Amino acid sequence: MPLSLIIFCFLFLSVAYSATMDPYKFLHIVLNPDGTITRLQKHPETPATPDPNSHLPVLSRDVTINSSHNTWVRIYLPRQALSHHPPCSATKLPLIVYSHGGGFMFYAANSTYFHDFCVNLALNTQSVVVSVNYHLAPEHRLPAAYDDALDALHWIITTEDPWLTRFADYSNCYLMGDSAGGNIAYNAGLRAAAEVDQLEPLKIQGLILVQPFFGGMKRTSSELRLADDVKLALAVTDVLWELSLPVGVDRDHEYCNPMAESRCKGGDEIKQLGWKVVVFGSFGDPLVDRQMKLAQVLEEKGVEVEGYFEGDYKHADFTKEPTGALSKQLYERIKKFITILVA
Numbered sequence: 001m002p003l004s005l006i007i008f009c010f011l012f013l014s015v016a017y018s019a020t021m022d023p024y025k026f027l028h029i030v031l032n033p034d035g036t037i038t039r040l041q042k043h044p045e046t047p048a049t050p051d052p053n054s055h056l057p058v059l060s061r062d063v064t065i066n067s068s069h070n071t072w073v074r075i076y077l078p079r080q081a082l083s084h085h086p087p088c089s090a091t092k093l094p095l096i097v098y099s100h101g102g103g104f105m106f107y108a109a110n111s112t113y114f115h116d117f118c119v120n121l122a123l124n125t126q127s128v129v130v131s132v133n134y135h136l137a138p139e140h141r142l143p144a145a146y147d148d149a150l151d152a153l154h155w156i157i158t159t160e161d162p163w164l165t166r167f168a169d170y171s172n173c174y175l176m177g178d179s180a181g182g183n184i185a186y187n188a189g190l191r192a193a194a195e196v197d198q199l200e201p202l203k204i205q206g207l208i209l210v211q212p213f214f215g216g217m218k219r220t221s222s223e224l225r226l227a228d229d230v231k232l233a234l235a236v237t238d239v240l241w242e243l244s245l246p247v248g249v250d251r252d253h254e255y256c257n258p259m260a261e262s263r264c265k266g267g268d269e270i271k272q273l274g275w276k277v278v279v280f281g282s283f284g285d286p287l288v289d290r291q292m293k294l295a296q297v298l299e300e301k302g303v304e305v306e307g308y309f310e311g312d313y314k315h316a317d318f319t320k321e322p323t324g325a326l327s328k329q330l331y332e333r334i335k336k337f338i339t340i341l342v343a
């Protein structure tokens with residue numbers, strides 16, 4: 001085939017692709033007249049594995065936090081923690097309160113995809129991980145997910161659950177999430193920042209944001225450069241925001257764009273509380289410019305920020321192979337980030 005023909009075919013196909021890109025088809029959803037969606041794709045689920053005799057390196061348990069509100073968490077405990085007799089404060093593990101990704105609309109705390117990630121996160125960082133099963137949009141639009149994450153924090157300080165009371169170091173707590181979960185960690189973090197007194201003895205030390213999902217009305221250059229990205233096209237992010245944000249607001253709403261109008265919603269509070277923030281991103285992700293901007297603006301506010309922006313990885317690549325090299329590097333960096341030097 002002559003080169004010009006190949007180029008023609010390529011151009012034709014890419015134009016055809018973006019013209020026919022249907023975000024609803026891509027997301028496998030059908031919008032219903034009452035505002036709910038039908039999810040045509042079922043994501044596999046994994047049962048919890050609470051049995052200490054199972055010899056699994058990480059145990060997990062589902063715990064209801066409010067049955068009338070239908071909220072629950074899945075707790076992950078590295079089994080090695082059980083071998084400390086008796087557990088003393090020096091051997092308690094950091095506590096990571098985690099919100100999964102999925103565009104605010106998909107997956108659950110027991111989805112296999114995120115279960116496997118949390119198992120490896122708990123194991124490799126030697127942390128107790130509490131994964132929040134938050135309510136999904138559009139049936140429950142934002143801020144429902146932020147409220148659920150906050151409910152989980154309040155539950156943690158009142159529960160007598162032995163995995164938490166015996167093994168988790170409440171004074172070394174982090175809010176973490178990837179993609180939409182990163183957005184939830186940030187916004188739930190701001191809510192927690194406004195009521196730290198009510199969350200004692202829980203002491204949040206920082207936010208761990210893995211390719212967090214933010215947006216805005218004005219496109220960034222990475223969004224334009226990767227507008228037709230096969231993993232996260234701009235048309236797809238627009239639909240996700242449309243169905244997740246409160247009805248009637250646009251993408252400059254603070255939930256979506258905390259940096260709109262050059263404010264940095266929450267930056268001052270984070271600085272005041274002395275929380276650290278780590279942001280992970282990559283240049284194959286259309287969201288990377290906003291993630292870098294967030295890191296930069298927080299740093300300018302005086303917040304201690306670690307930003308890792310490297311490689312050509314696509315959106316969600318950090319979580320998709322939880323035992324792969326990229327995730328391993330992620331755990332290593334998180335482990336360093338959450339290590340508090342005991343004087």
Ligand SMILES: *[C@@H]1O[C@H](CO)[C@@H](O)[C@H](O)[C@H]1NC(C)=O
Pocket residue numbers: 045046047048108110133
């Ligand atoms: C996952 O959670 C849902 C409730 O949110 C439950 O109906 C389902 O049975 C759970 N699946 C597994 C495998 O634990």
Ligand SMILES: *[C@@H]1O[C@H](CO)[C@@H](O)[C@H](O)[C@H]1NC(C)=O
Pocket residue numbers: 066067068069
């Ligand atoms: C549980 O959820 C119900 C319904 O949303 C709410 O009215 C109640 O205050 C919640 N209870 C607690 C302890 O948070």
